[in-house]
Amino acid sequence: MASTTTTTEVQRGETPTGRAHGAGLQYREARAGYLFVLPFLVVFVAMLVVPLVYSGYLSFFRVQLIGGNAFVGFDNYVRAVQDNTFIAGVLRMVQFLVIQVPIMLGFALLFALVLDSGRLRLKRFVRLSIFVPYAVPGVIAALMWGYLYGRNFGPFAQFARDLGTTAPNFLSRDLMLYSIMNIVTWSFVGYNMIIMFAALRAIPSEVYEAARVDGAGEIRVAWSIKIPAIRPALLLTTIFSVIGTFQLFNEPSILATIAPNVIGIGYTPNLYAYNIAFIGREVNYAAALAFLLGFVIMIVSYVVQLGALRKERAS
């Protein structure tokens, strides 16, 4: 919860500064601050900035099995924006985003509100059970669902057989994307719920009392007070989900072992970059794809944020 609030504050640019009393003290405080941040900074630079810069550098070159290394400028990027497999992967993720993210966040919000209403017994137990799937590693989750979806041995298939029908083939071309949406939703509803729930707990209770005096019921309170009050948390979870969606990798890559011809090398953009690097051995092109994907994510996140801001101003 703490991290939620700080992040949102930072986003709004409201971080309180200038608490210092004198220049000397300010200097000493600042020095201590840098000292504390140093370990993080070292790891951040070594593990994120340096590799990022390096792969940016790589993306401007081209290594061939025959002919070696050459500087090619933006060639890799030009190739990427014309690469149908890459574009299809990005569009598939857009489709994923438009369908899955609202469903997932809708459930998360609903659960958070129900929990916050205090009308539940076994509140802790329920909260934990919704959160537990998030604690299951993505790879394990995909393996587990892969089994559940199975056409011969999966429980859905067996149940359908007992009823004398056949279950839909969850791993077919038509349904695969929705099957993956289901896995991701299952995994991340709890995580998003916790963020929203934490934000809800931070609303001062006087507001509710006032609302109640005015005669507002639970649903009215949720709609008119709670949801507007946690808008920053909603925005945060939306942006996290957007980023997560475009980076989808584990689930399709595990399910590809069960349905290899359904999930091709370019099913998601991340999977594509990985396959280009390690199967096609075109590290430079993969770097360019990764950067381009990063830009796509930045743009979409920015659009989401802009939309939210506009709404805030309007209201």
Place this chain on the structure above:
Amino acid sequence: MRTNQRRAAIASALAAGSLVLAACGGGGDGDGDGGDGDAAPAEEITQEEFDEAMSTPTELTFWTWVPDIQNQVDMFMEAYPEIDVELVNVGAGAEHYQQLRTALQAGSGAPDVAQIEFQHLQSFRVTDDLLDLAPYLPDDLGDMFPEWVWQQVSDGDSVYAVPQDTGPMGNLYREDLLSEAGIEVPETWDDFAQAARDFREANPDSYLTNLPGNDPGQLVGLMWQAGARPFGYDGEETVTIAVDSPEVRQVVEFWQDLVQDDVVGVDADFNDQWYQGLANGKYASWQTAAWGPVFLQGTAGNTSGKWRAAPLPQWSAGENVAGNWGGSTDVVLNQSDNPIQAAELARWINIEHEPALRFATEQFLFPASTEILEDPEWVEQESEFYGGQRVNELFAEISGTVSTDMQWLPFMDFAYSAFNETLGDAISQRGDMVAGLEAWQAELVSYAEGQGFTVE
């Protein structure tokens, strides 16, 4: 674990193929041997050099994913007490190659000896990472293997790997299901097609066989049998890509009819559903490699006694030709500081009788060397799973009928992944396989040209 099993199987399986460097028949063009840059063949090492090296305390690193290979390594260290071998398993198949390539590119950290499947040898040769073993190995080593096996690891006078196991292909079938349906074991592919239709008619819920859309190794093995030579590499800058040649088309068109008429299955292989299909009779046969019989035993244990093994159906009656699917080699990498000891490790565990026999009898690798292929202790084993049949003997005979001159591209991992996107995709959708084949050809050509190769 399942994946590992699969990978191991495939590994062994796929391995077969690669190196044919064997400057095949057609390529008489001056045969770049001389101009090979680094080709200046090293001097044959002398007995003194060898003895000195083997009695100098040395540490070797060996990357492999063969199960229980510690046995062979221990035997080696007993024979050469000064040599200390560290065995590392960095993963099977693709994972292994990724790590190996990374280490090689980094310039340090690569092992002295590494396992590489036949069809991937060229992809390490093109980056000049394989040590030419010719100076380190006995001159007559080539005589110890069937001709086609030796061709896979040698090019002219150069030797790039010591063969470990192979996968000559045969036909495993459910004797009970076939005789129930009144079907004779097909001797030609024409018989096979008819048998597939008859079987399907008699058993609407199952198929005579399954053709996976995700397993290029199997289909390429069948092309190999048909005399197709879809790939080629001259060891320098020229590759041959002929996956739409008439011989390949013959194979693909044969399967196209069966696939389109729904008389063979098209399920992806090496996953749970497929294992079940083998165990519950959904597929009544499996055209597989010599590592298949033991693999099947582990997968479909409940059907023990019902299976039999036979050679592959032939393209013309009376012929006796096979292809190969899988198998591995051990190579010494150029980075190694101890080439003599490393080469001896690769040779010793695969050639010396005791360790090599143990590979065959305990680890169930299908032997590459003629000596083990003829060893009575192995040949005469009777397999209960196959109704007491001498399966080893049969496959040993098949090994002698694998046709020679098969070659590979120096980028088979891409080639196989492109197969899944094109021809494999067509198979899995029961679509137009010939169009898939043409798409595969186009992808390979464009990749090869993008990588700077001359395409023939």
